[in-house]
Amino acid sequence: MNSTNKNIKLSQRLQYIKALITTPYTHIWDCCCDHGLLGLSLLDERRAETIHFVDVVPDLLDKIEQTLTQFWQGNREDWQVHCIDAAALPVAQYTQNKTENTHLIIIAGIGGDLMMQLLDSLHWITVDYHVEFILCPVHHNYKVREYLIEHRFGLMNESLVFENNRGYEILHVATLSSRLLTETGSLMWDFNNALHLDYLNKTIAHYQRLANNPNNQVGHIINQYQRLLPDVE
Incomplete structure (x- = not known):
């Protein structure tokens, strides 16, 4: 063995x-x-x-x-x-x-x-x-x-x-x-799984918080993640 x-x-x-x-x-x-x-x-x-x-x-x-x-x-x-x-x-x-x-x-x-x-x-x-x-x-x-x-x-x-x-x-x-x-x-995404949708929303929220600081140029990142959302709404 x-x-x-x-x-x-x-x-x-x-x-x-x-x-x-x-x-x-x-x-x-x-x-x-x-x-x-x-x-x-x-x-x-x-x-x-x-x-x-x-x-x-x-x-x-x-x-x-x-x-x-x-x-x-x-x-x-x-x-x-x-x-x-x-x-x-x-x-x-x-x-x-x-x-x-x-x-x-x-x-x-x-x-x-x-x-x-x-x-x-x-x-x-x-x-x-x-x-x-x-x-x-x-x-x-x-x-x-x-x-x-x-x-x-x-x-x-x-x-x-x-x-x-x-x-x-x-x-x-x-x-x-x-x-x-x-x-x-x-x-990797499976939006029939609530955990995946929750992960995506938390990721978007994370970058939206970063965007409160004008020194963080993350608007394009937020847009990219948000473009995933219409497929699950």
């Missing part, structure tokens, strides 16, 4: 992230992996040839490595632990064939500004390889989407998930994708 733990319980967000992973990869990088639950679950289900656990907290990674060393009965090459900044992923080191080796980098649980800083660095590391990203910022979703569009990322899939009465946008993107990515979301 290869399983590390048959009783891994993922949060709603992690379940939705996992649900977006529908094809196998050569390498999956679970960045800011915290306790490594997502990576362990992906390892159990063999979603990639190698699962990489990445964080800057040594104690957390030590515990993950102890768990894997003790319980994983597959090959040692099935997983790697990296105590490094996610901005410095050694993608080149783990790419033997640029056309056949595929990478998925997962970044979740951090703010939008930090996420864009990481992507600035990762862009130069990954530009020559087949790399996809799953991103779940905790805020500044519009700014992150703007950034991705500016840097010519295309949409592969997206979801809107709710956890502890809060909505989170999950984006699966890649520069190799030709599907249009929008600033306000397209595939």
Whole structure:
């Protein structure tokens, strides 16, 4: 038996992230992996040839490595632990064939500004390889989407998930994708679901509050979100 733990319980967000992973990869990088639950679950289900656990907290990674060393009965090459900044992923080191080796980098649980800083660095590391990203910022979703569009990322899939009465946008993107990515979301909305409509109204209200300060130029953002509303009225 290869399983590390048959009783891994993922949060709603992690379940939705996992649900977006529908094809196998050569390498999956679970960045800011915290306790490594997502990576362990992906390892159990063999979603990639190698699962990489990445964080800057040594104690957390030590515990993950102890768990894997003790319980994983597959090959040692099935997983790697990296105590490094996610901005410095050694993608080149783990790419033997640029056309056949595929990478998925997962970044979740951090703010939008930090996420864009990481992507600035990762862009130069990954530009020559087949790399996809799953991103779940905790805020500044519009700014992150703007950034991705500016840097010519295309949409592969997206979801809107709710956890502890809060909505989170999950984006699966890649520069190799030709599907249009929008600033306000397209595939994720289900306005038959009251939670989705409530999330949209709260988002509009947030930017309307920001607009009370004349230094905040957010009128165009409000208009973009409001254009989604007629379809549900």
